[in-house]
Amino acid sequence: MNPQPSLWSLMAYGAEGFGDEFLTGLLFTLQISVCGYILAFVLGLLGAGAKLHGNKALYRVGDLYTTFIRAIPELLLILMVFYMGGRALTQLFVGIGLADRDFQVTPFAAAVAALGLIYGAYLTDIFRGAIQAIPKGQIEAARAYGMHAPMRFRRIIFPQMIRYAVPGMGNQWLNITKDSALVSVIGAFELLFAAKSAASQTKHYVFFYSVGGLCFLGITIVSMIALQHIERRTSRGVRRA
Amino acid sequence: MTIEQCYAFLNTEPGPGFNLCYTLVTVFPALIKAIPISLLLLVTSGIIGNLLAVPVALARVSRNPLLWMPSYSFILLMRGTPLLVQIYLIYYGLGEVFGQMTLFGQPLMKALPFLRDGIYYAIFALSLNTAGYTGEILRGAILAVPHGEIEAGRAFGMSRWMIFRRITLPRAIRICLPAMSTETILLLKATALASTITVYEVLGTAQFLRSQSYRIYETLLSAGIVYIVLVFILTRILNWLERYLNKDRERPLAIPMAQTVKP
Numbered sequence: 001m002n003p004q005p006s007l008w009s010l011m012a013y014g015a016e017g018f019g020d021e022f023l024t025g026l027l028f029t030l031q032i033s034v035c036g037y038i039l040a041f042v043l044g045l046l047g048a049g050a051k052l053h054g055n056k057a058l059y060r061v062g063d064l065y066t067t068f069i070r071a072i073p074e075l076l077l078i079l080m081v082f083y084m085g086g087r088a089l090t091q092l093f094v095g096i097g098l099a100d101r102d103f104q105v106t107p108f109a110a111a112v113a114a115l116g117l118i119y120g121a122y123l124t125d126i127f128r129g130a131i132q133a134i135p136k137g138q139i140e141a142a143r144a145y146g147m148h149a150p151m152r153f154r155r156i157i158f159p160q161m162i163r164y165a166v167p168g169m170g171n172q173w174l175n176i177t178k179d180s181a182l183v184s185v186i187g188a189f190e191l192l193f194a195a196k197s198a199a200s201q202t203k204h205y206v207f208f209y210s211v212g213g214l215c216f217l218g219i220t221i222v223s224m225i226a227l228q229h230i231e232r233r234t235s236r237g238v239r240r241a
Numbered sequence: 242m243t244i245e246q247c248y249a250f251l252n253t254e255p256g257p258g259f260n261l262c263y264t265l266v267t268v269f270p271a272l273i274k275a276i277p278i279s280l281l282l283l284v285t286s287g288i289i290g291n292l293l294a295v296p297v298a299l300a301r302v303s304r305n306p307l308l309w310m311p312s313y314s315f316i317l318l319m320r321g322t323p324l325l326v327q328i329y330l331i332y333y334g335l336g337e338v339f340g341q342m343t344l345f346g347q348p349l350m351k352a353l354p355f356l357r358d359g360i361y362y363a364i365f366a367l368s369l370n371t372a373g374y375t376g377e378i379l380r381g382a383i384l385a386v387p388h389g390e391i392e393a394g395r396a397f398g399m400s401r402w403m404i405f406r407r408i409t410l411p412r413a414i415r416i417c418l419p420a421m422s423t424e425t426i427l428l429l430k431a432t433a434l435a436s437t438i439t440v441y442e443v444l445g446t447a448q449f450l451r452s453q454s455y456r457i458y459e460t461l462l463s464a465g466i467v468y469i470v471l472v473f474i475l476t477r478i479l480n481w482l483e484r485y486l487n488k489d490r491e492r493p494l495a496i497p498m499a500q501t502v503k504p
Contacts (some may be wrong), residue, residue: 003283071472072465076444080465083457136290181323185437192326205333213330220321 018208020197025194026215032175032190036115039175043120045129048127062124069121075182076115081114082107082186107188110178119176123169130164131157163234170227178221191215245434265461268450272467274444278360279471282432282442286364287425290371293408302383314377319373325434327370332362334437361455363388363435371428378424383409384419418486422479428466 007183009017050062069077086105134157142152184193195212199205298310319327344352357363386409394404414421436445446465451457 042312066468071469073430073444073468075433075436076447076464076468079448080461083451087457103314178323181325182434184325184417192323192329196329197325199333199425202338205337206330209326209330213318213326216323216326217318 020196021194021198022191022211022215024191025191027106028188028232029177029180029190029219031189032111032115032183032188033173035112036119037176038117038175039112040119040123040172043116044123044127047124048131049121051124051128052131060154066121066124066150069118074179075120075185077118078111078114078182078186081117082110085113086110092173103236107183107186110186111183111188111190114183115138115180119172120178122172122175123165126165126168126172128224130161130168133164163238166227166231166234170223173227174220174223178216178224182217249285253363254266260436260456260459263456264453264463266460267454268447268459268463269467271446271465272443274443274465276445276471278440278445279429279432279444282360282363282367282435283425283429283441286367286371286432287428289364289368290428291375291421293372294375294379295370297372298379301376301380316373316377318489319370320377323406324366324431325437327362328438331366332359335362338387344439360437363438363440367428367431368433371424374427375421375424376418376487378417379413380412382420384414386412415486418483425479426472426475427496428465429471432466443471 019226031198047062047065053059082105086159086206089105090103093103094101138156138160139152142156147155180190181192184190186194187193192212199208202208242286247301249318251266279340297315300308301316338348339356349355390408390412391404394408399407433444435442436448437492441444441449444464446458451460
């Protein structure tokens with residue numbers, strides 16, 4: 001009876017093992033997380049602006065956005081963006097003659113759009129709270145100096161807002177890396193998808209899902225350490241009691 | 242249109258448009274029938290998870306490394322990995338383990354056919370996940386209980402267990418109530434993940450209908466509406482519960498606050 005080869009040999013890099021698949025998956029997970037987070041950042045700023053602008057209609061729009069996105073399960077939102085958004089875009093583009101009939105939204109684009117949409121809603125409220133935490137007098141002072149709105153935002157609001165928002169933003173970054181696993185459902189080749197395909201090919205479910213989970217845990221731990229540094233850096237110059 | 246006409250229309254015209262009839266006659270009743278499964282997942286894993294969270298939090302605040310270290314790693318594992326990975330690991334992983342086991346000379350899966358049902362694995366995974374998240378919340382709340390109250394309990398000659406039962410736990414639960422209601426809403430949304438391991442709750446049913454009819458707007462939008470309504474109702478219930486549990490310390494009407502608001 002020949003000795004059972006170690007399970008870790010399945011993680012070899014190359015055609016035999018699944019090491020390269022996992023590495024591709026890891027990179028894809030990081031890519032969609034970063035791109036989704038950038039989109040969420042922009043959407044969050046726009047949402048916070050809409051909610052704080054003072055215009056009632058704009059507030060309604062921002063409020064509806066955050067309420068609906070938070071009430072719908074993330075998995076369903078990803079499916080909605082992939083299938084519904086994909087089909088709507090196809091119909092639109094084919095309709096105006098921009099694309100052929102075989103035009104399709106890639107899982108990457110759908111994943112980024114969905115993650116950005118979801119976390120944009122969470123970041124909206126984080127940014128809103130952070131902007132409200134800035135003393136009113138400072139904004140008034142900037143106005144008294146004759147700064148126009150973009151300059152006020154760039155010089156007074158944004159730098160201070162980021163300081164207040166960093167803890168919440170860090171939490172949402174941790175969440176977005178974890179929720180990026182959900183896009184394996186729409187066939188995006190990320191970490192969990194790599195684990196899934198490796199597990200179903202070899203029937204070593206426990207091993208491959210554990211490895212996948214450990215990869216995610218690694219991302220989380222590295223992010224947590226990095227976030228601690230960022231938090232310390234953004235709050236430098238703040239007097240502590 | 243009668244139902245027969247509706248179905249005739251459905252079967253003959255698989256067009257890309259929105260079919261209201263199909264939505265109202267087929268999708269919504271099916272989704273409403275699936276709501277109890279979602280709620281079953283929510284209630285059972287909520288109860289089991291919150292009960293498990295108490296020992297997890299207690300072990301976490303202990304000074305004994307044999308207690309806090311396992312608890313810390315459990316919380317880190319639950320919070321540091323995606324829930325979907327946990328669900329897959331439990332469903333497929335336990336399936337792999339159970340598949341090799343035998344009971345009374347029979348394969349285990351054959352002897353206990355309920356082990357094939359995904360819902361038990363979903364409840365198991367959701368409970369563990371909730372225990373991890375709530376354990377961390379409860380830990381913060383236990384640490385936030387004012388020290389003087391525990392000392393007062395000690396001065397009354399209460400035993401440690403009695404102090405915990407009468408002072409620490411009720412106080413801690415009250416402190417973490419707002420965080421717990423957020424957690425419950427998140428758990429309701431997390432039950433949708435059970436659809437990936439063939440549990441036909443609301444999203445699972447919607448996915449089944451979608452794969453059957455190739456109608457995406459009707460099925461996915463309806464599921465979204467169902468979840469929005471569920472979350473809305475649950476938020477109301479939790480708000481009421483929070484107010485009910487805090488009845489004795491209800492603030493007088495917010496008149497002093499109103500004066501600080503700019504006209």
